[in-house]
Structure formats: C-alpha cells, structure tokens
Amino acid sequence: MILHELISYEALRLIWWLLLGVLLIGFAVMDGFDLGAATMLPFVAKDDVERRVVINTIGPVWEGNQVWLILGGGAIFAAWPPLYAVSFSGFYLAMFTILFALILRPVGFKYRSKLDDPRWRSAWDWALFIGGAVPSLIFGVAVGNVLQGVPFHFNNDLRIFYDGTTLFELLNPFALLCGLVSVSMLVMHGAAWLSIKSEGSVADRAHAWGKIAALLTAALFVLGGIYLWLGVDGYRITSDVDPAGPSNPLGKTVVMEAGAWFHNYAAYPLTMLAPVLGIAGALSAYVLLNARRDITAILATTLSIAGIISTVGLAMFPFILPSTVDPNSSLLVWDASSSHLTLFIMLVVTIIFIPIIIAYTAWVFRVMWGKVNEKDIREDRGHAY
Amino acid sequence: MELDIVALSRLQFAMTALYHFLFVPLTLGLSVLIAIMETVYVMTGRRIWRQMTKFWGTLFGINFVVGVATGIVMEFQFGMNWSYYSLYVGDIFGAPLAIEGLMAFFLEATFVGLFFFGWDRLSKVGHLIATWAVAIGSNLSALWILIANGWMQNPVGSAFNPQTMRMEVTDFFEVLFNPVAQAKFVHTVSAGYVTASVFVLGVSAWYLYNKRHTDLAKRSMTVAASFGLASALSVVVLGDESGYLTTEHQKMKLAAMESMWETEPAPAAFTLIGFPDQEARETHFAVRIPWALGLIATRSLTTQIPGINELVDHAKVRIREGISAYDAVQQIRSASTPSAVPQAAHEALEKYGNDLGYALLLKRYVDDPRKATDADIDKAAWDTVPYVLPLFWSFRIMVGLGFFFIALMATFFYLSARRTLDHYPWLLRLATIAIPLPWIAAELGWFVAEFGRQPWIIEGVLPTAAAVSSLGATTVLITLLGFVAIYTVLFIIEISLMVRAIKAGPAPDDAPEAELIPSSLVAAE
Numbered sequence: 001m002i003l004h005e006l007i008s009y010e011a012l013r014l015i016w017w018l019l020l021g022v023l024l025i026g027f028a029v030m031d032g033f034d035l036g037a038a039t040m041l042p043f044v045a046k047d048d049v050e051r052r053v054v055i056n057t058i059g060p061v062w063e064g065n066q067v068w069l070i071l072g073g074g075a076i077f078a079a080w081p082p083l084y085a086v087s088f089s090g091f092y093l094a095m096f097t098i099l100f101a102l103i104l105r106p107v108g109f110k111y112r113s114k115l116d117d118p119r120w121r122s123a124w125d126w127a128l129f130i131g132g133a134v135p136s137l138i139f140g141v142a143v144g145n146v147l148q149g150v151p152f153h154f155n156n157d158l159r160i161f162y163d164g165t166t167l168f169e170l171l172n173p174f175a176l177l178c179g180l181v182s183v184s185m186l187v188m189h190g191a192a193w194l195s196i197k198s199e200g201s202v203a204d205r206a207h208a209w210g211k212i213a214a215l216l217t218a219a220l221f222v223l224g225g226i227y228l229w230l231g232v233d234g235y236r237i238t239s240d241v242d243p244a245g246p247s248n249p250l251g252k253t254v255v256m257e258a259g260a261w262f263h264n265y266a267a268y269p270l271t272m273l274a275p276v277l278g279i280a281g282a283l284s285a286y287v288l289l290n291a292r293r294d295i296t297a298i299l300a301t302t303l304s305i306a307g308i309i310s311t312v313g314l315a316m317f318p319f320i321l322p323s324t325v326d327p328n329s330s331l332l333v334w335d336a337s338s339s340h341l342t343l344f345i346m347l348v349v350t351i352i353f354i355p356i357i358i359a360y361t362a363w364v365f366r367v368m369w370g371k372v373n374e375k376d377i378r379e380d381r382g383h384a385y
Numbered sequence: 386m387e388l389d390i391v392a393l394s395r396l397q398f399a400m401t402a403l404y405h406f407l408f409v410p411l412t413l414g415l416s417v418l419i420a421i422m423e424t425v426y427v428m429t430g431r432r433i434w435r436q437m438t439k440f441w442g443t444l445f446g447i448n449f450v451v452g453v454a455t456g457i458v459m460e461f462q463f464g465m466n467w468s469y470y471s472l473y474v475g476d477i478f479g480a481p482l483a484i485e486g487l488m489a490f491f492l493e494a495t496f497v498g499l500f501f502f503g504w505d506r507l508s509k510v511g512h513l514i515a516t517w518a519v520a521i522g523s524n525l526s527a528l529w530i531l532i533a534n535g536w537m538q539n540p541v542g543s544a545f546n547p548q549t550m551r552m553e554v555t556d557f558f559e560v561l562f563n564p565v566a567q568a569k570f571v572h573t574v575s576a577g578y579v580t581a582s583v584f585v586l587g588v589s590a591w592y593l594y595n596k597r598h599t600d601l602a603k604r605s606m607t608v609a610a611s612f613g614l615a616s617a618l619s620v621v622v623l624g625d626e627s628g629y630l631t632t633e634h635q636k637m638k639l640a641a642m643e644s645m646w647e648t649e650p651a652p653a654a655f656t657l658i659g660f661p662d663q664e665a666r667e668t669h670f671a672v673r674i675p676w677a678l679g680l681i682a683t684r685s686l687t688t689q690i691p692g693i694n695e696l697v698d699h700a701k702v703r704i705r706e707g708i709s710a711y712d713a714v715q716q717i718r719s720a721s722t723p724s725a726v727p728q729a730a731h732e733a734l735e736k737y738g739n740d741l742g743y744a745l746l747l748k749r750y751v752d753d754p755r756k757a758t759d760a761d762i763d764k765a766a767w768d769t770v771p772y773v774l775p776l777f778w779s780f781r782i783m784v785g786l787g788f789f790f791i792a793l794m795a796t797f798f799y800l801s802a803r804r805t806l807d808h809y810p811w812l813l814r815l816a817t818i819a820i821p822l823p824w825i826a827a828e829l830g831w832f833v834a835e836f837g838r839q840p841w842i843i844e845g846v847l848p849t850a851a852a853v854s855s856l857g858a859t860t861v862l863i864t865l866l867g868f869v870a871i872y873t874v875l876f877i878i879e880i881s882l883m884v885r886a887i888k889a890g891p892a893p894d895d896a897p898e899a900e901l902i903p904s905s906l907v908a909a910e
Contacts, residue, residue: 077482103875107450
C-alpha cells in the first residue's frame with residue numbers, strides 16, 4: 001500500500017495531535033454538560049420532581065455524550081499507543097477512581113426512577129453527584145500532573161517503569177488547582193445547559209451557580225497560569241529530533257527548565273488566542289447568563305472550554321507526556337505515535353465518520369429540543385427517568 | 386497459581402470481561418428482537434406489538450446500562466493493567482477499538498436515548514429507525530471488538546519493528562478480513578441472538594404458565610422461537626467453523642480442548658468424555674469415537690492433527706529460533722547508527738522474526754533469553770500447553786448446550802406453528818428453567834477462547850506474563866476487590882429490578898394514541 005505516503009508522517013502526526021485536542025474538547029463540551037449538571041444535582045434541585053427535571057434534561061443524550069470519552073480512549077490507543085500505555089497505567093488508581101465514579105452514572109440515571117422509595121432515590125442522587133464531580137475533578141488533576149511531568153522511565157525493551165506515583169502524590173497543590181479549574185469550567189457549562197433546558201426555580205438556581213462558576217473559572221485559570229509561570233518547570237528538547245523518525249521515545253535528550261511551557265507563546269504570539277479565549281469565554285458566559293441569553297451563553301462556555309484545553313496543548317507542544325525522573329523518556333508528538341500506515345487509516349476512518357456522527361447527534365438534539373418542565377414530569381409524559 | 390502481578394491482572398481482566406459479557410449477549414440479541422417486534426407494529430399497526438416493543442424494551446434498558454457501565458472499564462483496562470501489551474501491539478489492536486467507537490458506539494448510544502424518550506416525539510417510522518440504529522450499532526460493535534480479538538488469536542497483517550520495539554501493521558485488510566475474526570463474529574452474535582431468544586421464550590413461558598398476558602406471551606414466543614431456531618443452528622455451524630480455523634491457526638488450543646496428547650494416524654478419534662491428567666500427560670477413562678475428530682477438525686480423512694507432545698517439540702525448535710531473532714533485535718538496537726548493524730542481524734530477524742515471541746517465553750526463567758539453558762527451554766516449551774482439564778470440559782458443556790438450544794427452539798417453533806404453545810405446561814416450565822443456560826454457554830465459550838490461548842496474550846507473538854504493567858500487586862488487589870464489590874452490588878440490583886419488571890408485566894395500553902401525543906406529532910395511520 002503506497003496510498004498512505006500521500007500525507008507525510010510528520011504531517012499525520014501533527015494532524016493527530018490536533019485531533020487529540022479535538023477529541024478532548026469534544027468530550028469536555030459534550031459530556032461536560034452532563035458531568036456539570038450531575039455535579040449540581042443536589043444544589044439546583046431540592047425535591048424529587050426538580051431532581052427528575054434535571055436528570056431528564058440530560059437523560060436522552062448522556063449516553064451518546066459519554067462515547068466521546070470511550071472514543072478518546074480508543075483513539076489515544078490507536079494513534080498514540082505509548083501515551084495510552086504510560087498514562088493509563090501511571091495514573092492507575094486515579095483511573096480506577098474515575099471508572100468507579102463513571103460506573104455509578106449510567107445505573108444512577110436508569111435505576112433511580114425504578115423505585116418510589118425516597119431513600120433509594122436519595123442514594124442514587126448522591127451516586128450521580130459523585131459520578132459528575134469526581135471525574136470532573138480528577139480529569140483536571142490529571143492535566144495538572146501532565147504539565148508537571150510524570151515519574152516514569154523506559155528500559156531498553158521500552159517496558160515502562162514508575163517511580164512512585166501514589167494517588168496521594170497526584171493530589172499536589174498545582175494539580176488540585178487544575179482540578180478546580182476543571183470542576184468550575186464544567187459546572188459553568190452544565191449550568192448554561194440547565195438554563196436552556198429547564199424553567200422556574202431550577203433554572204434560577206442554575207443561573208446563580210453558573211455565574212459564580214464562570215467567574216471562578218476565569219479567576220482560577222489565571223491563577224493556574226501564574227502558578228505555572230512561577231512554580232512549575234517546563235521541559236525543553238536539547239537534541240535533534242526527526243519529526244518523521246520511528247516512534248522510539250529513547251532517541252532524544254530533554255531538560256527540565258523553568259518557564260519552558262511559555263516558549264511557544266513567546267515564539268508564536270498568535271497562540272495567545274487560546275488563553276484569551278478561555279478567559280473571555282468565561283467572562284462572556286457570566287454576562288450572558290446574567291442577561292438570560294442562555295443559548296448564546298452555552299456558546300461562550302463552549303469557547304471557554306476549547307480555549308482552556310488548547311492552552312495546555314499549545315504550551316506543551318511537541319511534548320505530550322513529560323517524564324520527571326528521566327526527561328529523555330518523555331513522550332513527544334514526534335516519537336510516541338502509531339506507524340505511518342495506522343495514522344493514515346485512522347485519519348480516513350475519522351474523516352468519514354465524524355461528520356456522520358455530528359449529523360445524527362444534531363438530529364437527536366433537535367428531536368429532544370425544548371424545556372423539560374415539572375408538569376410533564378408529574379404527569380409522567382414522555383420521560384423515561 | 387500464586388497471586389503475583391500477572392495472576393492478579395489476569396484475574397481482574399477475566400472478572401471484568403466475564404461480567405461485562407453477562408450483559409452484552411442479551412443486548413446484542415434483544416435489540417434485534419425488539420426491532421423485529423416494532424417493525425411488525427409499524428407494518429400492521431396493531432398496538433399489541435407496540436406494547437411488546439415497550440415491555441421488552443424496558444427489560445433491555447435495565448440490562449443495557451450495566452453493559453455500558455462495565456464496557457467503559459474494558460476500554461481503559463488495556464492501558465491500565467496491560468501497558469506493555471498496549472505499547473507492543475497498540476499500532477494494530479487500537480485501530481479496531483477506535484473504529485468501534487466511531488462506527489458503532491456512537492450509533493448505539495445516541496439512538497438509545499431516542500428509543501426511550503422519543504415515543505411521543507417521533508413518527509412511527511422515525512422511532513423504528515432509532516430502534517434499528519440501536520440494534521445495528523450494538524451488532525457492529527461486536528464486529529470490531531472481534532476483529533481485535535481475532536487478531537489476538539491469529540495475528541495476521543503485521544510485523545515486528547525493532548526500531549520501535551513493537552508490532553506494526555503491514556496490511557490492514559488482512560487484519561480486517563482475518564478469517565478467525567469473521568467466524569468469531571458470526572458465532573458470537575448468533576450466541577447473543579440465542580441468549581435473547583431463550584430469555585424472551587422463558588419469560589413468556591412463565592406468563593403463559595401462569596395464564597398472564599397470554600396474547601403478548603404467545604406472540605413473543607413465536608418471534609423468539611423462529612429467530613432462536615435460526616440462531617441456534619447458526620451458532621453451532623459457525624462454532625464448527627471456528628473450530629476448523631482453530632485447527633489451522635491454534636493447534637495447541639485444539640489439542641488441549643480435545644485432550645489429545647499424542648499425534649494419531651489420520652483421521653483421529655474424538656474423545657467424547659474423559660478425565661485429562663496434566664501431570665501424567667494422558668486422559669483417563671476416555672470414551673472415544675473413531676474418526677470423528679479428524680473429520681470435524683480437518684474435514685478430510687488424511688490430514689493429521691498434531692498432539693500436545695508433538696507440539697511441545699515444535700515449540701522447542703521455535704524457542705531456539707526465537708533466541709536468534711532476539712539476539713538480532715538486540716544487535717540492531719545497540720548499534721550506534723543504522724549502518725553499523727551487521728547484515729547478518731537483519732537476515733536473522735527476517736528469517737526468525739516470527740518466532741521472536743517464543744524467546745520472550747524464556748523471560749520467566751532468565752532475564753536474557755540468550756543465556757537460557759536447555760532445561761529453561763524445556764520448561765518454556767511445556768509452558769505453551771494450557772491447562773487441559775477445564776478446557777476439555779468447558780468446551781463439551783458449551784457444545785452440549787448448543788445442541789440443547791436447537792432442540793428447545795425447534796420444539797417451540799413446532800408448537801407455535803401448531804398453535805399449541807399452551808398445551809404442555811411442563812415444556813413451559815422447562816423453557817423458564819432454561820433461562821440461565823445460554824449465559825453459561827457464552828461464558829464457557831469465552832473461557833475456551835481466551836484460556837485456551839494461554840500462555841499467549843497474542844498467539845505466538847507476546848506471552849501474557851510479559852504484557853502486564855509494572856504495578857504493585859497490592860495496587861491491583863485493591864482495584865480487583867473494588868470491582869468485585871461494585872459489580873456484585875450492581876448485579877444484585879440489576880437482577881432484582883429485572884425480576885420486579887417481569888413480575889409487574891407490560892404496562893397496560895388501552896389509551897388511544899391521540900390522547901398521548903399532541904396532534905401535530907401524530908403520524909398518519
């Protein structure tokens with residue numbers, strides 16, 4: 001097969017780095033409002049009918065949204081096998097905690113309404129809260145740790161070894177700050193969704209929470225940037241790297257260096273658009289939620305999420321996972337990808353299917369359009385949960 | 386088996402996979418059965434079929450969510466517990482997994498929301514499309530995961546790259562059209578259809594026995610028996626195809642399943658029952674049918690099937706050749722520049738590269754396979770024999786159940802055609818009691834396929850013991866216990882909700898449609 005040589009290996013790696021960003025943003029935007037709404041469940045909804053309103057706003061769509069996470073996992077496996085191998089095993093207990101929380105979510109949605117017992121329902125409400133809040137927090141914590149580097153190294157057979165990553169070490173101050181950015185960002189986004197899909201007191205409380213979360217998102221994000229500048233070392237490549245070379249992460253030298261995560265922003269000022277978008281999106285969301293322009297508000301929260309995630313990716317490029325104990329083992333866009341052929345095949349499949357997925361997802365959202373109100377819930381009209 | 390990191394990781398994977406596979410077969414089959422029922426509703430307009438769709442849909446939903454919840458774990462576990470595996474074969478194995486997400490999971494998960502929430506918002510045809518999308522999505526996901534699994538059994542279309550220390554894809558179409566994967570797909574999907582058919586048949590039989598919801602029960606039984614008969618036949622025929630391919634690609638698995646220690650003159654006899662003895666390397670109390678195995682497994686009178694002892698001798702040769710390949714890889718990797726690699730190393734890798742995995746079997750005994758003694762090689766060669774007794778019996782029970790399902794479905798198909806479904810109460814009892822059997826058959830099938838491949842995670846390419854992550858045993862023990870705990874709780878809740886929903890029966894459906902739906906949304910009838 002010669003077809004795949006149409007696109008150079010270097011270009012394919014760059015495209016897949018962009019697609020990695022698209023997938024992460026896709027997950028945070030699509031599943032993000034489910035996670036955010038579930039996190040707010042105990043706070044914006046006080047009685048059973050209100051809680052069912054909240055659950056039914058996301059009920060018909062969360063399953064499809066969650067596939068963004070599954071696809072993210074699968075795509076990292078296919079396009080960046082070393083990243084998949086190192087990060088998922090390196091963050092082992094954190095991943096387990098996320099999985100545990102995510103297991104609670106589908107069953108919580110489905111089983112809560114099956115029995116009329118208040119204790120049963122309250123137990124599932126907390127399960128749903130955990131299923132929303134815990135993954136939101138840990139995903140942010142994970143990003144915080146990726147920025148600082150992870151203590152792993154390869155031996156000559158490319159077997160991966162870890163030098164002490166306990167769950168406790170992952171919860172360092174910078175990572176926790178990133179976790180809080182993530183939670184407030186997704187709560188802001190979920191609040192915008194609830195504002196569109198609900199009415200009355202649920203919508204009022206969602207607006208209030210959303211405004212606080214929007215301000216917090218902007219403030220914590222700026223704080224995170226300052227912390228990164230002052231307190232977190234970046235990484236810099238000190239040898240030649242062939243962007244089209246074989247995926248062998250041991251073929252280069254790397255050093256840790258203060259401020260290295262800001263080099264890309266200095267070299268390419270246009271990249272500053274990402275953090276600007278992150279902050280401006282959150283601040284606009286505050287203004288728009290305040291003005292009850294709910295649909296425009298969710299556009300603002302979406303842009304803010306895209307900006308915040310891109311900020312991290314652009315700061316680190318071409319690093320995707322640095323190593324603290326052996327910086328030379330760090331994973332780069334140029335040495336941690338699949339083969340030329342696999343990247344090409346996966347690109348073709350992605351180009352075919354992503355538009356189809358977007359089309360039918362849009363159709364489903366259109367069919368389910370409209371507010372979920374308490375009257376419908378009481379009369380049990382067309383709501384499964 | 387001591388509980389080291391390898392054993393614990395295997396236990397955790399087996400536990401989560403077997404548990405996940407309690408829900409998958411029913412999802413596969415019930416989604417199609419529901420889509421068939423709804424199709425009848427849309428074509429005839431008779432509301433009993435709508436009621437059936439909704440009732441079985443409720444049970445489908447209770448089952449589906451646990452399948453979704455446990456499926457997330459599956460997707461992430463490769464990286465968590467099997468990081469060397471992920472790195473070593475991700476270039477090939479990751480692709481079908483990602484395509485599964487793109488092509489199947491999105492379809493299934495996006496439309497399942499419409500299936501439950503869309504009754505009042507869609508036209509009849511619109512809703513039917515959503516239902517079929519769920520069914521097609523679930524079945525496509527089985528296709529892609531079995532392409533991935535088929536490659537683990539028969540790793541085609543790939544080669545080892547010493548520069549990246551991993552297997553890389555050379556021909557994607559070979560991976561896609563891997564005959565093992567295709568046979569496995571049809572076998573597994575048919576098994577799912579049988580599972581759902583037995584489930585629908587058994588639950589309906591219980592209603593009929595208790596003279597409840599008889600209209601719904603009889604119609605459901607007719608659908609289940611006809612669909613189930615075709616599927617049960619297909620599961621056995623395609624199972625046979627799977628076995629035939631095993632003869633070709635996984636000779637050791639076949640020999641172990643059949644407890645065949647010595648090579649026999651063709652056509653070999655089939656051991657119907659017996660007690661395999663791993664220590665003595667023989668089968669006690671064997672009841673044998675002359676010729677049968679040779680005919681089934683090779684479809685010829687003259688092809689010989691190698692026995693375990695002969696295959697172990699083959700393994701010894703391959704281990705020695707693997708050591709040469711391993712040596713070549715080390716030379717290539719330690720060379721300062723690509724041009725400094727001796728030509729002989731490239732030639733050795735070219736010649737013996739397919740046996741590299743056999744050298745890795747030695748890693749259990751020596752760090753550097755090149756320093757292995759003859760005794761080490763002997764031990765490693767015997768490691769290629771999976772534990773025979775459980776394979777031998779699991780396989781026989783699975784096959785026996787397969788034939789039982791054909792008989793069960795044929796009986797009810799006949800009764801349904803004669804309109805005498807309720808004439809034999811003991812048969813209704815039998816159908817209800819049979820409900821758990823397809824799950825037993827499916828789990829045993831998984832066991833034969835996966836345990837029978839041991840000690841390999843990728844047949845002949847990577848030993849399972851080499852594939853694990855470098856985690857602490859305690860860490861994996863904690864997560865194993867955590868998964869067991871949450872899965873047990875979920876299982877109890879799931880079963881009790883299922884039983885509750887079955888006891889409650891279908892929701893009454895006597896309201897005219899126009900009252901339920903705003904007139905603007907009512908489809909023309």
